Amino acid sequence: MAMEPSILTSRWKIPDAHRIDVAMKHGAWATLPAALKMAPGEITQVVKDSGLRGRGGAGFPTGVKWGFVPPPEKRNGKPVYLVCNADESEPGTFKDRYLMWKDPHMFLEGIVISAYAIGAKAAYIYLRGEFGFVRRRVDEAIAEARAKGFIGRNILGSGVDVEVYTHLGAGAYICGEETALLSSLEGKKGQPKLKPPFPAVEGAWRAPTIVNNVETMAAVTWIVGHGAAAYREFGTEKSPGTKLLSVSGHVLKPGVYEIDMGIPMMDFIMDTAGGLRPGRKLKAVVPGGSSVPIMTPDEVARATIDYESIHEVSGSYLGSGGMIVMDDTTDLAEGLANLLRFYAHESCGQCTPCREGTGWMFRILKRVKEGRATDVDLATLKNLADNIHSKTICFFGASAAMPVQSWLKKFPDEFFGRVHRTGKVGYADVGAEPPGGDKPGGTTQAAK
Amino acid sequence: MPTVKVNGIEVEVAPGTNMIEAARQAGVDIPHYCYHPHLPVAGNCRMCLVDVEAGGRGPDIACNMQARDGLAIRTDTDNVKRMRRSVMEFLLVNHPLDCPICDQAGECRLQDYYMEHGQHHSRLADEKITRTKRQDIGDLIILDADRCIACSRCVRFSDEVTKTGELRLFNRTDHTEIGVFPGTRLSHHYQGCLADICPVGALTNKDFRFQKRSWYLRAEPSVCDRCATGCNIDVDHDHGEVFRYRPRRNDAVNKSWMCDFGRLSYKRLAAEDRILTARGPEGAEGVDAVLAGLAAAVDAAARDHGDGSVGLVLGTRATNEANWAMLRALRAAVPGARVFLVEGNDPDAFDYTDDLLVHADKNPNTAGVRLIAEADGAVGDAEALRAALADGGLRLLLVLADDVLARLGEVRRPEALAFFGTWANATSEAARWVLPLAAAQEVEGSFTNFQGRVQRLQPAIPAAGDSRPGQVLAAGLARALGEDALPAGAAGVFHDLAANVPAFFGLSLAGLGAEGALVHREPPTEQVAPPDTRPAP
Numbered sequence: 009m010a011m012e013p014s015i016l017t018s019r020w021k022i023p024d025a026h027r028i029d030v031a032m033k034h035g036a037w038a039t040l041p042a043a044l045k046m047a048p049g050e051i052t053q054v055v056k057d058s059g060l061r062g063r064g065g066a067g068f069p070t071g072v073k074w075g076f077v078p079p080p081e082k083r084n085g086k087p088v089y090l091v092c093n094a095d096e097s098e099p100g101t102f103k104d105r106y107l108m109w110k111d112p113h114m115f116l117e118g119i120v121i122s123a124y125a126i127g128a129k130a131a132y133i134y135l136r137g138e139f140g141f142v143r144r145r146v147d148e149a150i151a152e153a154r155a156k157g158f159i160g161r162n163i164l165g166s167g168v169d170v171e172v173y174t175h176l177g178a179g180a181y182i183c184g185e186e187t188a189l190l191s192s193l194e195g196k197k198g199q200p201k202l203k204p205p206f207p208a209v210e211g212a213w214r215a216p217t218i219v220n221n222v223e224t225m226a227a228v229t230w231i232v233g234h235g236a237a238a239y240r241e242f243g244t245e246k247s248p249g250t251k252l253l254s255v256s257g258h259v260l261k262p263g264v265y266e267i268d269m270g271i272p273m274m275d276f277i278m279d280t281a282g283g284l285r286p287g288r289k290l291k292a293v294v295p296g297g298s299s300v301p302i303m304t305p306d307e308v309a310r311a312t313i314d315y316e317s318i319h320e321v322s323g324s325y326l327g328s329g330g331m332i333v334m335d336d337t338t339d340l341a342e343g344l345a346n347l348l349r350f351y352a353h354e355s356c357g358q359c360t361p362c363r364e365g366t367g368w369m370f371r372i373l374k375r376v377k378e379g380r381a382t383d384v385d386l387a388t389l390k391n392l393a394d395n396i397h398s399k400t401i402c403f404f405g406a407s408a409a410m411p412v413q414s415w416l417k418k419f420p421d422e423f424f425g426r427v428h429r430t431g432k433v434g435y436a437d438v439g440a441e442p443p444g445g446d447k448p449g450g451t452t453q454a455a456k
Numbered sequence: 457m458p459t460v461k462v463n464g465i466e467v468e469v470a471p472g473t474n475m476i477e478a479a480r481q482a483g484v485d486i487p488h489y490c491y492h493p494h495l496p497v498a499g500n501c502r503m504c505l506v507d508v509e510a511g512g513r514g515p516d517i518a519c520n521m522q523a524r525d526g527l528a529i530r531t532d533t534d535n536v537k538r539m540r541r542s543v544m545e546f547l548l549v550n551h552p553l554d555c556p557i558c559d560q561a562g563e564c565r566l567q568d569y570y571m572e573h574g575q576h577h578s579r580l581a582d583e584k585i586t587r588t589k590r591q592d593i594g595d596l597i598i599l600d601a602d603r604c605i606a607c608s609r610c611v612r613f614s615d616e617v618t619k620t621g622e623l624r625l626f627n628r629t630d631h632t633e634i635g636v637f638p639g640t641r642l643s644h645h646y647q648g649c650l651a652d653i654c655p656v657g658a659l660t661n662k663d664f665r666f667q668k669r670s671w672y673l674r675a676e677p678s679v680c681d682r683c684a685t686g687c688n689i690d691v692d693h694d695h696g697e698v699f700r701y702r703p704r705r706n707d708a709v710n711k712s713w714m715c716d717f718g719r720l721s722y723k724r725l726a727a728e729d730r731i732l733t734a735r736g737p738e739g740a741e742g743v744d745a746v747l748a749g750l751a752a753a754v755d756a757a758a759r760d761h762g763d764g765s766v767g768l769v770l771g772t773r774a775t776n777e778a779n780w781a782m783l784r785a786l787r788a789a790v791p792g793a794r795v796f797l798v799e800g801n802d803p804d805a806f807d808y809t810d811d812l813l814v815h816a817d818k819n820p821n822t823a824g825v826r827l828i829a830e831a832d833g834a835v836g837d838a839e840a841l842r843a844a845l846a847d848g849g850l851r852l853l854l855v856l857a858d859d860v861l862a863r864l865g866e867v868r869r870p871e872a873l874a875f876f877g878t879w880a881n882a883t884s885e886a887a888r889w890v891l892p893l894a895a896a897q898e899v900e901g902s903f904t905n906f907q908g909r910v911q912r913l914q915p916a917i918p919a920a921g922d923s924r925p926g927q928v929l930a931a932g933l934a935r936a937l938g939e940d941a942l943p944a945g946a947a948g949v950f951h952d953l954a955a956n957v958p959a960f961f962g963l964s965l966a967g968l969g970a971e972g973a974l975v976h977r978e979p980p981t982e983q984v985a986p987p988d989t990r991p992a993p
Contacts, residue, residue, distance in 0.1 A: 202499045
């Protein structure tokens with residue numbers, strides 16, 4: 009069993025760690041005074057050196073993102089904003105909710121440090137609409153921190169001002185996308201905006217804005233407190249540090265785990281997450297939130313949990329770390345129809361392919377599930393997904409297309425077995441290997 | 457100036473040009489729905505997806521791609537064809553396809569692009585999603601949300617142009633539905649523009665709906681005559697009848713817009729108060745007979761009471777040519793005639809002004825007449841006219857186009873009044889001679905708008921009844937007065953005008969182009985001869 013590191017979760021098991029007095033006895037807010045003595049550029053450099061990659065899902069290097077904020081003379085007098093993305097809307101993902109609930113001071117400290125580093129005087133925490141109870145806890149923590157002088161004007165006598173606000177969304181999946189989040193924060197309908205301009209140049213209220221995930225903020229606290237080198241002792245060369253995984257589905261111990269990146273995925277599922285129910289076999293794993301391509305047991309066996317390995321082995325992504333494990337009792341046609349019902353409900357309705365295509369894909373999958381479809385529908389489904397993927401303003405189109413493409417490709421029998429065969433369509437028409445192929449992949453796995 | 461390539465064709469464009477416009481300059485049409493040159497870029501229809509050959513990553517949308525050196529795009533690849541076919545398919549999945557009963561048919565981008573880029577067979581095996589049809593959302597607009605393709609042009613128009621923000625795309629996903637906020641209606645005076653910019657049949661113009669299939673219409677470029685802005689328009693007509701005005705793009709004047717007052721003013725061409733026949737003291741007569749009678753009266757007044765007993769009021773509602781020809785005719789025959797310019801709005805002008813397009817001055821040619829008056833050097837204003845009427849010295853007054861009696865208010869009327877006008881009014885009622893003046897959309901000529909932009913009129917339909925262009929009536933009057941040397945064609949009159957009015961030096965009617973030409977603010981010190989573009993006699 010892999011050793012579980014505990015750098016982001018160190019206070020989770022301490023009772024009442026969300027209270028500032030308890031948290032401070034165990035190291036909370038101890039990094040901020042030192043950070044305020046550093047120059048903002050030094051902090052950015054430490055974060056760059058740590059190799060920390062954004063934990064929201066895209067994995068973009070955090071320090072590099074901070075570097076995109078234009079220098080003061082190029083801001084047209086606009087302020088800089090920090091926005092903490094606590095929307096956590098990706099199905100299967102619930103790590104940020106735990107982080108904010110168990111130890112809000114960990115990420116709040118990171119927010120204040122990051123705001124200082126990028127020159128922001130205001131930071132907004134955008135929480136999803138269902139997180140009202142989390143917001144109350146975070147608001148309490150902010151009030152406690154303000155009372156101690158960690159948040160507000162002239163923090164700890166340093167002359168640095170950082171105000172932190174929470175904002176509750178209305179529960180739209182798309183508001184986890186950073187530009188849609190900013191639209192919503194501005195009081196508009198939560199719809200993604202065209203890039204360029206990127207938020208770091210023109211974001212909230214057309215001012216330079218850095219949007220970082222909750223876990224990223226918590227990691228910044230640890231990195232600035234312990235140094236880039238210490239952080240790089242965890243993880244791999246390209247995926248340094250630890251990662252929070254939220255595991256759900258057919259494992260005996262679902263929950264949130266902090267792992268050292270680079271550990272074997274199968275070990276994590278079978279040991280850390282408690283393994284499968286007795287007598288069950290692994291059918292599939294969605295490793296990083298519902299949008300990422302599905303993995304076969306063979307791919308799971310060959311992958312380690314980091315950004316590179318998952319993609320190399322399976323074409324999938326570590327994403328948000330929302331891992332969904334499915335055993336051999338799972339009906340994948342039912343599962344994919346369920347997923348597409350979600351995407352068809354959540355498309356913001358802006359771009360033509362996504363607006364019209366997600367609903368269409370869902371209606372086809374509903375017929376597949378109910379046995380009212382033909383193999384021609386499967387080919388249409390695959391083609392629609394191809395026509396949506398990367399043809400839209402934001403990544404939602406790809407997010408809805410990738411499950412369709414990958415589930416059909418890797419588990420074609422699950423779908424061909426549910427439809428009327430006209431003979432006009434073969435496995436190749438849904439992007440899959442023909443049955444009996446000896447290449448490792450879904451077909452052979454599903455057939456086992 | 458960045459140089460870009462479109463399908464291998466190199467083109468140099470202004471900085472900030474997007475690739476749809478750059479392609480247009482290279483002669484390549486990139487299909488689009490949501491992009492509009494006078495609205496912010498939304499990038500949602502995805503019809504303009506192109507392949508990027510060099511200088512970027514693709515495929516990407518051309519509307520949000522700024523031209524920069526080294527950028528090369530292709531629109532002729534199989535991939536682009538596939539993407540267009542796919543977007544067309546998605547657009548039509550939940551579209552009702554009710555073209556036979558849709559008033560947009562014939563000028564619908566869905567139809568046009570589907571013929572060019574569609575796949576011509578349906579893969580849809582499921583039920584279509586339907587939305588609300590036939591909603592009355594404004595004085596001029598019917599909304600059919602079922603036909604909407606959610607391009608958001610109308611939303612951006614109401615947000616960014618009229619700044620009234622009544623329209624929104626409500627809901628999400630394929631249940632996205634365009635509409636106005638509950639309990640509200642469109643509240644601005646540019647509603648017709650919504651029907652213009654809607655690329656499909658979702659927003660149609662109540663006034664035009666079901667009046668004519670668009671393919672029967674022919675368009676003639678002209679200029680709106682309802683205020684001093686002079687919005688450029690296309691006059692859509694068939695068999696001598698005008699069915700609608702549509703704004704014609706002119707970035708220097710009206711961009712792609714026009715107000716509803718101007719838009720609906722086409723009805724005035726066939727209005728009941730049109731002056732269609734000439735009238736003299738004996739009642740209706742032929743135009744020539746009335747002109748002869750008037751000429752005799754002019755001669756008699758000048759002979760008996762001196763040149764100063766005859767007067768002319770120039771018309772802010774008449775063309776440059778009509779004004780110049782009348783001035784020339786009278787000055788030639790009666791050199792000492794008194795000439796006036798009475799500014800102001802007529803009672804039939806609409807009562808609305810804004811800072812978008814609708815000018816407070818509701819006359820199309822005030823600026824032009826001012827310049828003519830300035831060049832003449834001896835044109836009196838309303839006060840001068842009042843004084844001349846009060847002392848009784850002015851016995852015979854010729855009035856061009858404007859309702860001068862209404863503009864002057866309580867005033868001593870001249871012994872005899874002649875009115876050259878298009879619509880009946882207080883002045884025509886009081887006139888002894890009435891000559892029918894053709895409307896702006898029926899004549900060759902020009903107006904000078906408030907910016908000093910001289911804009912060309914071209915006849916869309918024949919002049920109604922016996923009405924004639926102002927310069928023709930003026931030449932007829934001149935002939936009756938014994939002056940035969942004056943030109944009667946618009947180009948000839950303009951040529952003469954440009955040779956004599958400094959602000960017009962160097963301009964010619966044919967040379968005005970589609971966007972007009974500015975008069976000289978500081979007149980050139982030496983006379984610039986206008987190019988002679990008059991048609992051969």
